[in-house]
Amino acid sequence: MLELIDITKKFKQTEAVKNMNMYIGRGEIVGLLGPNGAGKSTAISMLSSLVEPTSGDVKFQNKSIIKNPQSLRKIIGIVPQEIALYEDLSAEENMKFFGRIYGLKGQKLQEKVNEVLEHIGLTERRKDIVKKFSGGMKRRLNIGVAMLHDPEILVMDEPTVGIDPQSRNYILQTVKRLNEERQMTVLYTSHYMEEVEYLCDRIYIMDKGNLIASGTKDEIKQILSLENTISIKADYWNEDFIEKLREHPQVNRMNIEEKEIVLVVSKNVNIFSEIAHLAEVMNVPLRSLDVKKVTLEDVFLHLTGRALRD
Amino acid sequence: MKGIFLARLTSFFRSPGTFLLFTGMSIVFTLILGGVGGYDKITVPVSGDESLQTEFIGEALEESDVYNFKWQEVEDLKETIRRGNAEAGVILKENGYEMIVGIDSSNVQMIEQTVADIYVNKIQEENISELLRTENEEEREELLMAYQEAKENPVFGITNRTFHSSDAFIFDRSLHSIFGFTLFFVIYTICYTVLPIFTQKGNGVWDRMILSPLKKSEMYIGNLIYSFFEGYLQILVIFFVFRYLVGFDFNGELPGILLIMAVYSFAIVSLAIFITSVVKNIQQFNAALPILSVSMAMIGGAFWPIEIVQSEFLLTLSKINPLTYGMEALNGLVLYNQPIQELLKPISILILMGVIFMGVGIHLMERRHI
CATH class of the missing domain: 3.40.190.10 (Periplasmic binding protein-like II)
Incomplete structure (x- = not known):
């Protein structure tokens, strides 16, 4: 349906996206995962015809849309990372403004506005000025505005940044519902791997402008089939303890956080007793030590040597 | 296009503070410094x-x-x-x-x-x-x-007119203040109405419109017509206040003044687009605007008659300043009773400046926007 073919985008000396290939099929929810600055926003800007690539092609239904994007623009809805709304207008006025620019008017416009407001749970607050809304409500309206013209493809660029867990769940459920009820195709970018895991059928992982992995959740997790992820939790760490782990020949990669160290080690290697012994010798008060179920976060750590939120 | 204009208008009615501030400042400064309304005897x-x-x-x-x-x-x-x-x-x-x-x-x-x-x-x-x-x-x-x-009630009236040589310089403090402060403060009003194009490009509203069936030209025209409207509304309010509340008669030239002001407003809308296209962020815009507008007012003759400026350098600079031509056209019409042929020169320059600033400004904006 929609694909990026060998696409590159350069800004002066910086290559924001490098030779990226991506395919989105009808009715899929595709996730684009990567840390901040990975090039996700640039990639979706090219995919949605907002930015022209330096090289490569973007095809919609097998036709290039770089020079003639109108066919795509009619059926695409975009939810930008920022709150792309008129803050001085009410929720309903915003809806009507964006509905009108898509050619909706009269009774049809009003019906559509009512339907979408209901969908995003803002019917009661329709007359309120947007700048008085909470962050979560603004995000919901930001999504609602993109749904007014019944787009076939919804491109969502980190739609849950900076909101409370309750609003976040509401948004995730809304996206899931849209996909199930209307067979809407969704491209969802995030740096929250649990969101992508929950929503997406297929996932693309980006880092520093490169596509480093792609496939279904299970396929991606298979990348770690030859390795185990071990979680070590403690109240605090000791520099010598960290150094010893880092130098251990069986440890392939490690990520250190305030109260957790995640180690990626070769499968079938048992270093539990060694870790426990090291902790005891170096006065590290261990709280737990276990093998983790593989997550996308672990895959990212495996592929880049860094945590997703670094 | 109409939708953009109406949305901007609704926002204006919700928050008219900037407009009221600059309109009020124009009137108050003119009353105090221009001696309009009997303060100048x-x-x-x-x-x-x-x-x-x-x-x-x-x-x-x-x-x-x-x-x-x-x-x-x-x-x-x-x-x-x-x-x-x-x-x-x-x-x-x-x-x-x-x-x-x-x-x-x-x-x-x-x-x-x-x-x-x-x-x-x-x-x-x-x-x-x-x-x-x-x-x-x-x-x-x-x-x-x-x-x-x-x-x-004489059978016929006699109007006294003074003859001036072509080099004569006439200065009417009240008129000068009304013209000068109006031209000066409307720069702020118009620039702050053009700024939302910049913010819309940053916050995604512009992208949303690009992805809609709206043409880019319609997006610019809708926004710029609104900027012209708000700036011109300020000018109308100021001149109607002085004409009908203060009783200033502008030598019977109010329609001509408003026509010149329309051309000036167009030039300033274009200048605002140009400024917006060269600044990198809102902080830069907020810093650049007062520096630029006050400089324009000083070398354009809004605060004092340009005739008293001696520096060749400043006089040369004033030639690329729309405010200079706005003052020249207004003074020519009201103080010197110049015929339309003479007024066409500053008016044409204002139109030319408007076209150039608009063209360059939009081009730069489009080049920068990813």
């Missing part, structure tokens, strides 16, 4: 018998629109002149007057002319009364009343 000390104060001469002096004649004792009058607190004073007598001159300025002649006219009128009235002395009391009263009425 020149005080002239006069002295004379008490009877003169209450009779014909006293009443005629009171009616002067230009001078504020202030009654004083002769010694006080001379002291006022000696200290330089007044340019000249007048000692009034029954059959003549004596001018006390401190500074020999052009005002002295005009004061003397005013006083002389009053004495001529007084003598004319006395002569008429003398001629009518033979008539009976009732007829004399009737004729005098008819004479007074004829004076108040």
Whole structure:
């Protein structure tokens, strides 16, 4: 349906996206995962015809849309990372403004506005000025505005940044519902791997402008089939303890956080007793030590040597 | 396009603060610094018998629109002149007057002319009364009343016009202030209405519109028509306040003034687009705007007449300043009564500037926007 073919985008000396290939099929929810600055926003800007690539092609239904994007623009809805709304207008006025620019008017416009407001749970607050809304409500309206013209493809660029867990769940459920009820195709970018895991059928992982992995959740997790992820939790760490782990020949990669160290080690290697012994010798008060179920976060750590939120 | 205009208009009604602030500042600054509305009368000390104060001469002096004649004792009058607190004073007598001159300025002649006219009128009235002395009391009263009425409602009016050579420089402080402060403050109003294009590009609203069936030209036109509208509305409010509330008549040239202001507003909308296209963020815009607008006002003759600027460098700079041509066209129309052929020059330059700034500004904006 929609694909990026060998696409590159350069800004002066910086290559924001490098030779990226991506395919989105009808009715899929595709996730684009990567840390901040990975090039996700640039990639979706090219995919949605907002930015022209330096090289490569973007095809919609097998036709290039770089020079003639109108066919795509009619059926695409975009939810930008920022709150792309008129803050001085009410929720309903915003809806009507964006509905009108898509050619909706009269009774049809009003019906559509009512339907979408209901969908995003803002019917009661329709007359309120947007700048008085909470962050979560603004995000919901930001999504609602993109749904007014019944787009076939919804491109969502980190739609849950900076909101409370309750609003976040509401948004995730809304996206899931849209996909199930209307067979809407969704491209969802995030740096929250649990969101992508929950929503997406297929996932693309980006880092520093490169596509480093792609496939279904299970396929991606298979990348770690030859390795185990071990979680070590403690109240605090000791520099010598960290150094010893880092130098251990069986440890392939490690990520250190305030109260957790995640180690990626070769499968079938048992270093539990060694870790426990090291902790005891170096006065590290261990709280737990276990093998983790593989997550996308672990895959990212495996592929880049860094945590997703670094 | 209509949708963009209406959305901006709704936002304006919700938050009209900026518009009201700059409109109010234009009016207040003009009233205070321009002396509009009777604050600009020149005080002239006069002295004379008490009877003169209450009779014909006293009443005629009171009616002067230009001078504020202030009654004083002769010694006080001379002291006022000696200290330089007044340019000249007048000692009034029954059959003549004596001018006390401190500074020999052009005002002295005009004061003397005013006083002389009053004495001529007084003598004319006395002569008429003398001629009518033979008539009976009732007829004399009737004729005098008819004479007074004829004076108040003449069969035809005479308008005095002063001839100036082509190099003459006329300065009317009130008019200058109205024009200058209006041209100056409308820069802020218009620039702050163009700024949302910049913010819309940053917050995704612009991208949303690009992905809609709207054409890019419609997006620009919708926003820029709104900017023109708000700026021009400010100009209309200011000029209608001075015309209909303060009573300033602009030498009967208000329609022409508003036409010139429309062209000026277009040039400023374009300039605002250009400024918005070269700044990198809102902080830069907020820093650049006052520097640019105050500089434009200083070298464009909004705060003081450009004729007093001597520096060749500043005068050259003023040639690329829309405000210079706005002032030139307005002064040409109202003060110098220039024909349309002469006014076309500054008006054409304003239009040309508008087209250039708009073209370059939009081009730069489009190049920068990813």
